[in-house]
Amino acid sequence: MITVERLYELYNIITDAKDDAAKHEAEYVEILSGVKGDTGARRMTAQFISRYFGTFPNQEEEALNALFDLCEDDDPSIRRQSITSLGVVCRGKPALVPKVSDILAQLLQMDEAAEVSCVNTALVALLRVHAKGTLTGLFYQLENNRDEIIRDRVLKFLLSKIQSLSTEVFGKDVQVFIFTEAKKFIPTATEEELVLIMSILGELSVCRTTTAQQQLSDLLMAQVNLSEPLLKSPDISRTVGVLNQAKNFFSANVKSTAVVSYLLTHALPHLEKIEAAILVAGQDAAKVTYSILKLVAQLLNYAETVEKADVAMKHVFKALLDVLPQPPAAGEAGWDDGGASLQFSRVECLLYSLQQLTKFHADFFSDAEVLKDFRQRLQYFARGSQAYQKVLREAIAGKKGDELKSEENKVKLIALKTTANINTIIKDFFHTPPAAKSSISLSWLLETEKGKDANGAAVGFKRHAPITMDADSAESPPKQTKGSRQIYAPPSGKFSRGASYGGRGRGRGGRGAGRGFRRY
Structure with missing residues (x-):
């Protein structure tokens, strides 16, 4: 088993070689074996790998795998060092960013706040190296991982960084990329996730054009069957949540006529039954009902016409008499x-x-x-x-x-x-x-x-x-x-959450048990 002393010896050999450091690939390979050493050796290995990562391109894959292993170490200081190193090794190597971003996103499920903070810092470093590559890894997790903790933290990371980082990082081409990837994610998002992803899109200037607003409206409305009663929806609360997000994109240029017709025909006349169904599902009936009433009121402003207006008024009038x-x-x-x-x-x-x-x-x-x-x-x-x-x-x-x-x-x-x-x-x-x-x-x-x-x-x-x-x-x-x-x-009440994702395991289960991340 390699020792700390031997690791220092190997490191000094490479350092002393200066311009000829690349000739000492064998020494670097031996440093990588420190991943199997004792606690001190693993800690040194986590630091030394990143120091000469760019010097030995033939060992990139092995070096990354060594860091990935150390990210699952029992010792929290080793995990933090390895995570930090992952944010460093991609400097000047944008091709590695999607893979490393994918792994870092999975590490967001960690329990310790200090480690999650390290992951966020490493992801910011990757954004500065290659924004699209970083986003590729993050959106892969959003689209393929059902772990609600990971998805929630990825979305909150994106929202906070879009708000805090300059347009130098999130330029127009990157914004278009986010918009494109978000459209793929929206159909599978839970109600809470839908609120977050739409908040992210709300920060993008490219989403404020009439064309983008129409696309987002159409994408959201494609998830609602406008020809069937709301009572037949598999999840009434989520359907209302989708409509709540869609309403933000209706305007004088993006009409709400079809949604208003749906609400007046398939929702408002059945409020009592809808409330009963929501109560049976263990959800907040008053909140959902109130959302429906707000939707009708707000979206009428953007409706070109109201089909069978006399019948619609009867439904509204009846509901009003119930509360007057x-x-x-x-x-x-x-x-x-x-x-x-x-x-x-x-x-x-x-x-x-x-x-x-x-x-x-x-x-x-x-x-x-x-x-x-x-x-x-x-x-x-x-x-x-x-x-x-x-x-x-x-x-x-x-x-x-x-x-x-x-x-x-x-x-x-x-x-x-x-x-x-x-x-x-x-x-x-x-x-x-x-x-x-x-x-x-x-x-x-x-x-x-x-x-x-x-x-x-x-x-x-x-x-x-x-x-x-x-x-x-x-x-x-x-x-x-x-x-x-x-x-x-x-x-x-609170929103419902999505199902969990069955990967290599969740949470901390000892060294080698895995934190559930997948590698390419």
Whole structure:
């Protein structure tokens, strides 16, 4: 077994040879055998391999395999040194980058934060050597490895580096490469992964053209069967997640007509059954339903036409009546006593959708009795909304700057925008006949952090939980008098994850047990 002393001796022979170092290939081969030595020898080997890697091209494959083996060593310091060496040996050798990037991506499954940090640093070094080669290895893992930890960390690495590294690394040709590879990955992405990959694409200037927006919209919509009810989808939550990503690419130039038709025909009329199916699947039914309502409201703006607008309005109107409480009779307990459940977020979505649909079917409220009942409900709801607005204004009064950026105050600001929108839209239904006179900005678009793309479509905004005031809910505040009500925002659920990948093994299982990486 080779010793540390012998390794130093071999290293000094090569170093002392200077310009004739290449004549000492036999000594370098012996250094590579240090991978089978004791802890000290393996540590020295991990350092020495990279020092003269470029001097002995005939030993490239053996040297890389030695480093790969050391990346699976029991000793964490040896693993870290080997990972660092992998980022060094590719300097001046771009042909090796895809292979090394592939292995480094698999090493992202490591448990220790320090080792994951080493992997990230090595990958950044590779990006600077050959960006496309590095991305080839990373996307190979995204497309072929089902390990959710690896896929998640690869995506988060890409997102962070696209945001932090200059266009010198991610030039136009590299961006086009990312766009091309991402399109291959999207069909297999889980809901969480879809959010990440679309965030990555949102950072690329090449994805902000109308052509790119149309391609991404088409690619996402190809995953949704627009001719069948949403209830028949294998995974309702993921289908809604795909639609949520697709909506970011609709604009005045990329029309949402087909999606709006699908939602109004195959989703909205079956909300109760959809909620039941989602509950059976153990998922957050309220979140998914709210997403559907937001999709309808937002995408109506980009629809050229609405097929059977009268039928569509009936579906929206019915869903709206389900969340608009009837006014109590004279002498009965009213909203001020905590007797009503006010679902502000749902009402905002449905009221706005109904308002927009009046552009396509102005005669919907021809029945005077139906309109009278509807207006009474709206007046009653408006009273509760105005009272809630007063509470919200008092809650944020005097707060400025960073204070308003806290999560609690963000919810209050969104709730204030939600109730203000509701009160604005309600006025439109008291015109004769009701018509879309007012213009609002939907409350959830307040959370758009990255603005709009070149076509005006919102990109990369964060979801928020529905704003409700439910006096009957176990999670709602105690009944209080008017003017002292608290804010309630139900918790949102987590996305489902994908299946695991069966490779050489996962996690740390001792030296030689493998961390699950595959070699070319």
